[in-house]
Amino acid sequence: MSLISCYAAQSATAALSPYKIERRKLGENDIQISIEFCGVCHTDIHFAKNEWGQTHYPVVPGHEIVGIVAALGTNVQKLKIGQRVAAGYIAGSCQICSSCKAGLEQYCLQGFTAIFNSPANDLGGFTYGGYSKSIVIDKNFVLLAPTGLDPAGMAPLLCAGLTTYSPLKHWGVKPGMTVGIIGLGGLGHLAVKLSHAMGAKTVMITTSKGKAADASRLGADEVLISTDVAAMKAMENQFDFLLNTIPSPHDYNHYMGLLKVDSTMCIVGSIGPTSELNTEALVYKRRSISGSFAGGIREAQEMLYFCAKHQIVSDIEIIKMDQINEAFQRIQKNDVKYRFVIDMRSLS
Amino acid sequence: MSLISCYAAQSATAALSPYKIERRKLGENDIQISIEFCGVCHTDIHFAKNEWGQTHYPVVPGHEIVGIVAALGTNVQKLKIGQRVAAGYIAGSCQICSSCKAGLEQYCLQGFTAIFNSPANDLGGFTYGGYSKSIVIDKNFVLLAPTGLDPAGMAPLLCAGLTTYSPLKHWGVKPGMTVGIIGLGGLGHLAVKLSHAMGAKTVMITTSKGKAADASRLGADEVLISTDVAAMKAMENQFDFLLNTIPSPHDYNHYMGLLKVDSTMCIVGSIGPTSELNTEALVYKRRSISGSFAGGIREAQEMLYFCAKHQIVSDIEIIKMDQINEAFQRIQKNDVKYRFVIDMRSLS
Numbered sequence: 001m002s003l004i005s006c007y008a009a010q011s012a013t014a015a016l017s018p019y020k021i022e023r024r025k026l027g028e029n030d031i032q033i034s035i036e037f038c039g040v041c042h043t044d045i046h047f048a049k050n051e052w053g054q055t056h057y058p059v060v061p062g063h064e065i066v067g068i069v070a071a072l073g074t075n076v077q078k079l080k081i082g083q084r085v086a087a088g089y090i091a092g093s094c095q096i097c098s099s100c101k102a103g104l105e106q107y108c109l110q111g112f113t114a115i116f117n118s119p120a121n122d123l124g125g126f127t128y129g130g131y132s133k134s135i136v137i138d139k140n141f142v143l144l145a146p147t148g149l150d151p152a153g154m155a156p157l158l159c160a161g162l163t164t165y166s167p168l169k170h171w172g173v174k175p176g177m178t179v180g181i182i183g184l185g186g187l188g189h190l191a192v193k194l195s196h197a198m199g200a201k202t203v204m205i206t207t208s209k210g211k212a213a214d215a216s217r218l219g220a221d222e223v224l225i226s227t228d229v230a231a232m233k234a235m236e237n238q239f240d241f242l243l244n245t246i247p248s249p250h251d252y253n254h255y256m257g258l259l260k261v262d263s264t265m266c267i268v269g270s271i272g273p274t275s276e277l278n279t280e281a282l283v284y285k286r287r288s289i290s291g292s293f294a295g296g297i298r299e300a301q302e303m304l305y306f307c308a309k310h311q312i313v314s315d316i317e318i319i320k321m322d323q324i325n326e327a328f329q330r331i332q333k334n335d336v337k338y339r340f341v342i343d344m345r346s347l348s
Numbered sequence: 349m350s351l352i353s354c355y356a357a358q359s360a361t362a363a364l365s366p367y368k369i370e371r372r373k374l375g376e377n378d379i380q381i382s383i384e385f386c387g388v389c390h391t392d393i394h395f396a397k398n399e400w401g402q403t404h405y406p407v408v409p410g411h412e413i414v415g416i417v418a419a420l421g422t423n424v425q426k427l428k429i430g431q432r433v434a435a436g437y438i439a440g441s442c443q444i445c446s447s448c449k450a451g452l453e454q455y456c457l458q459g460f461t462a463i464f465n466s467p468a469n470d471l472g473g474f475t476y477g478g479y480s481k482s483i484v485i486d487k488n489f490v491l492l493a494p495t496g497l498d499p500a501g502m503a504p505l506l507c508a509g510l511t512t513y514s515p516l517k518h519w520g521v522k523p524g525m526t527v528g529i530i531g532l533g534g535l536g537h538l539a540v541k542l543s544h545a546m547g548a549k550t551v552m553i554t555t556s557k558g559k560a561a562d563a564s565r566l567g568a569d570e571v572l573i574s575t576d577v578a579a580m581k582a583m584e585n586q587f588d589f590l591l592n593t594i595p596s597p598h599d600y601n602h603y604m605g606l607l608k609v610d611s612t613m614c615i616v617g618s619i620g621p622t623s624e625l626n627t628e629a630l631v632y633k634r635r636s637i638s639g640s641f642a643g644g645i646r647e648a649q650e651m652l653y654f655c656a657k658h659q660i661v662s663d664i665e666i667i668k669m670d671q672i673n674e675a676f677q678r679i680q681k682n683d684v685k686y687r688f689v690i691d692m693r694s695l696s
Contacts, residue, residue, distance in 0.1 A: 006376070076424050079394065099609055099611075104609065107633050108610045109585060109609075120542060157680065170634070237457060252625065261447055261455045261457075266439045267627045267630060267631060268631070271627055271628055272623050272626060272628055273625075273629055274624065274625050274626070275624065276621050276622065276623065276624050276625070277600065277621075277622050277623065277625040278620060278621045278622070278639070279615045279618060279619055279620065279622055279639050280619055280620055281639075282578065282615060282637065282638055282639030282640070283615060283619050283639030283640065284455070284619075284641050286455060286518070286611065286638060286640050286641070287639065288636040288637065288638040289630065289637050290630055290634060290636040290637075291627050291630030291631030291632070291635070292631065292634050293631045293632050293634070293636060324382075
């Protein structure tokens, strides 16, 4: 069975899959969303291919969801059928631990429920995600889609946007600061737009000279080529914050000297074992390496309104559902500017 | 030539050394200190043996100095001859950069001047440290020794004390917090005393069950054996701050799960390349790894008064100058509780 037959199983096209997925029924606190668009994130590929060894097949990826309210549970008052809504990676959490109470559901101490591949009360025992025509989600994890933003371009905000917005806000990015965005991909291109909109001097840090023009178009004030030893040396101790979006293991130490005293590089791209850490740059300037994952629900809503205010959406290429395998292959070759979004109306 | 002949050269005992070291003359802003006691730090060994490849021979180590004012430059008003004073690792800085203005001379953007082995206007071209009967230091880098503390036990506060006090203060250690001190050596034993005095629940984290009793005596509320998998698991997400004093490369990732969301492990022991970093623990709980080096001058003075108030000195073993080689060997075997201090009156 091909991978596509797993995650497209929800199409109920028997030819594609031996699986018949029973999606979650509408509970009293739930919202059923008719999905218009779903972004394609590298995480979807990791799960589809079981690259992290955690996949429960059949898996339905997809966690950058924009759609229309199709049905409401009896306890849901705040929304109406026909409204546009959105949902991201976090689809459940304990709601009572210190993290949840602080609006940090992504750091729930009981472990959050992901929108797909998480143990849950869906009929198959696991959550199924947004590569689907429809999804049922707890009302506490559904966001209002602001008006005035293209719904397809909005979809990647739900993961790539939030994953970069959250650390930029947490580390207090504002006018007067110099912020470096490392890596220009799905996350990086939104990070540049967001940091620029927050008023910081925003520097795109990339290995690739060819990306300079595009970085400027997206809002970068400067481009720093990280393989240019003299340029890197000239920028030592200049950055108030670095957001590292590189999605694969690499030498973190290469960037640490760019940070001012007491400043932080935050990792959002590469999760897992990476390079040997050299503590010298940490110790001699009290610098930090940190990480950040997705964002909380309150923060996700705030991010969507921020993007509406600043007219920020993702640069996207819209595909049909049956182009997903090609899209996966192109993502793995970094051949996308900067995010694929599936038009779910193409799923018959 | 043996190593001892290098760093004992200032004794002017021709039999010990071919070097005749010319120490810095008293300038108008300088203070000459007649040294009573000098602590022995592992850093001294690294430089004596050129283990970091930075040593300019002849080198005179020693950066935990307590002594008596012997002479004052014409511009020095605040001290009197006969007063007890102290000095640590930082003996000069630009005084005008943002770090220096913030009282963070240890992070001077021009680079600080270390009390030994730094380029300087000493007659030999490099600073010479505290394994000596006398030293001349800029008045801005000399500290008042508080009364009521044993001067020999006070000496290690100038490096080991400050190196642990500074991060404990910077990360806001206070009552209600749970703080882990990793590693029980020269730095660790003072960190336990300081964290306890700051009112935090202080947990000694060590590989060695044999150190439990001593950790409790020093002020640890609990001892966590880091090789005990079940005990480590039980303490996941429990710590507000970890101070890592282990002096050699080791697996940092082993400790990161102990930290609460948004909390930091600060490295003060091991400077240089270490283990492979796994970003998972950083990303999924927004934890940080940071570092800290020594402390600023204002902070060093504050630390001495804090120690006087709480009657904190180092646990020491006093040696004579001619026992230094044996002391070095014992330090390298971790055979000291917890710091050697040289009685400089033993240097003829």
